[in-house]
Amino acid sequence: MSTALLQPRQMFERSRDAEFFDPSELQKQTGQPRERFVSVVLKELLDNACDACETAGVAPCLMLVVAHPTPELVALTVQDNGVGLAPATVQRILNFATRTSDKAAYRSPTRGAQGNALKTVLGIPFALGSPEPVVLESHGVRHRIGAALDPAGELHLDYTTRAVPEQPGTGVTITVPADALDRDPTSWGQAFALFNPHASVKICRVPEADLAMLTDRSRLWRFLPSDGRLPRCLAQILPR
Numbered sequence: 001m002s003t004a005l006l007q008p009r010q011m012f013e014r015s016r017d018a019e020f021f022d023p024s025e026l027q028k029q030t031g032q033p034r035e036r037f038v039s040v041v042l043k044e045l046l047d048n049a050c051d052a053c054e055t056a057g058v059a060p061c062l063m064l065v066v067a068h069p070t071p072e073l074v075a076l077t078v079q080d081n082g083v084g085l086a087p088a089t090v091q092r093i094l095n096f097a098t099r100t101s102d103k104a105a106y107r108s109p110t111r112g113a114q115g116n117a118l119k120t121v122l123g124i125p126f127a128l129g130s131p132e133p134v135v136l137e138s139h140g141v142r143h144r145i146g147a148a149l150d151p152a153g154e155l156h157l158d159y160t161t162r163a164v165p166e167q168p169g170t171g172v173t174i175t176v177p178a179d180a181l182d183r184d185p186t187s188w189g190q191a192f193a194l195f196n197p198h199a200s201v202k203i204c205r206v207p208e209a210d211l212a213m214l215t216d217r218s219r220l221w222r223f224l225p226s227d228g229r230l231p232r233c234l235a236q237i238l239p240r
Helices: 017-021 023-030 034-056 087-093 117-127 186-195 208-215 217-222
Strands: 061-070 073-079 134-138 141-149 155-163 170-177 200-205 236-238
Touching (some): 017 141, 061 186, 087 134, 117 134
Antiparallel strands (some): 141 155
């Protein structure tokens, strides 16, 4: 008998951080197939945005922005008028060994109940094959969050921050492959407005010539519904 068969097996350990960036693991966490990952992200971002406004005691004014930086990619931005995520909270979210949520013990029939939604939001674009980082802006800080998995399956974050003019609320932009969309993303904004009549939801499509708006939240904020004006730079505004 070969001596190799008699040798005891070695125990190996590796971080579970990469589970938030692996398609099969994300399917288990979200309960949805890969084909619906973009819908999962939009639903969770809209849920979080509305929750943030309600927690702050302000009427939710949300915006869903759809842009096409290239024919192969779609950039989706959800903006709210809440108090915004503090930089320390964003850094806690990037610790994938913990669950960071202010509503893990709360339930609502029209809201998500993952409790780790922002962690899956960070991982899903990567799992879908997007080369672009997730961009989160709040409290005058722009967080740029990229990720890579090495051959051993270990996660390496490419995380940078920089100061930007402070604006109300939080804005999150994800970029996904266009062929990963399971439906027109604007339909999520319409559905969310239908089931949350206390919220004002605007949906806009950004012309390719004005993609700079995605990196200038001061322009985006001026056109939220609270001021009653329509942006000239947007190709389409859909009513609630």
